[in-house]
Amino acid sequence: MSQPWVKRQSSIGQTASSPVSPSLLDFVHNVHKIDAMSTAYVSGRVPPRYERLVVKQARAAKTSKSDLVARYVIEKSLENEFPGISFRDSLSGREAYLTGHRVAVWEILDVYSETRSVEKTGEHFRWPSVLVKRALAYAKAIPEEIRRCREGERHAVPAAG
Numbered sequence: 001m002s003q004p005w006v007k008r009q010s011s012i013g014q015t016a017s018s019p020v021s022p023s024l025l026d027f028v029h030n031v032h033k034i035d036a037m038s039t040a041y042v043s044g045r046v047p048p049r050y051e052r053l054v055v056k057q058a059r060a061a062k063t064s065k066s067d068l069v070a071r072y073v074i075e076k077s078l079e080n081e082f083p084g085i086s087f088r089d090s091l092s093g094r095e096a097y098l099t100g101h102r103v104a105v106w107e108i109l110d111v112y113s114e115t116r117s118v119e120k121t122g123e124h125f126r127w128p129s130v131l132v133k134r135a136l137a138y139a140k141a142i143p144e145e146i147r148r149c150r151e152g153e154r155h156a157v158p159a160a161g
Helices: 047-061 065-081 105-115 118-125 129-141 145-154
Strands: 005-009 015-019 031-034 037-040 085-090 093-098
Touching: 065 085, 065 093, 085 129, 085 145, 093 105, 093 129, 093 145, 105 118, 105 129, 105 145, 118 129, 118 145, 129 145
Parallel strands: none
Antiparallel strands: 005 015, 031 037, 085 093
């Protein structure tokens, strides 16, 4: 087995590679470039019964176990970071919505864009302002997802008439 190498950057910005003793490596962090988005490798161990459950759910979702676990990690991290936000399947894929309500975050943002007021948006939905603020905080932090969901929903549903 060959010895691992590590890239190091000098103080003048040059990159050099040098061998590293395997005994010095106690953590592996991989970053991959996929479709102009970098991803990081996250690993964890679960009891076998939960692994079987994830395999079953991945089959039902017609995706890989790895992709499903990545989705779970991302969504649960966002749900913890943004209380009141949950995720569900939609015509355009997965989308964020306000927990306990049927309204997607992008829809709340659309109403807010018209009213230009947290209070008026809350009145529109008959909600307290705090719920609107939660949706707006998420939309501000993850604008590319909101844009994707909005465009996907508008293109997926034919106009009535």
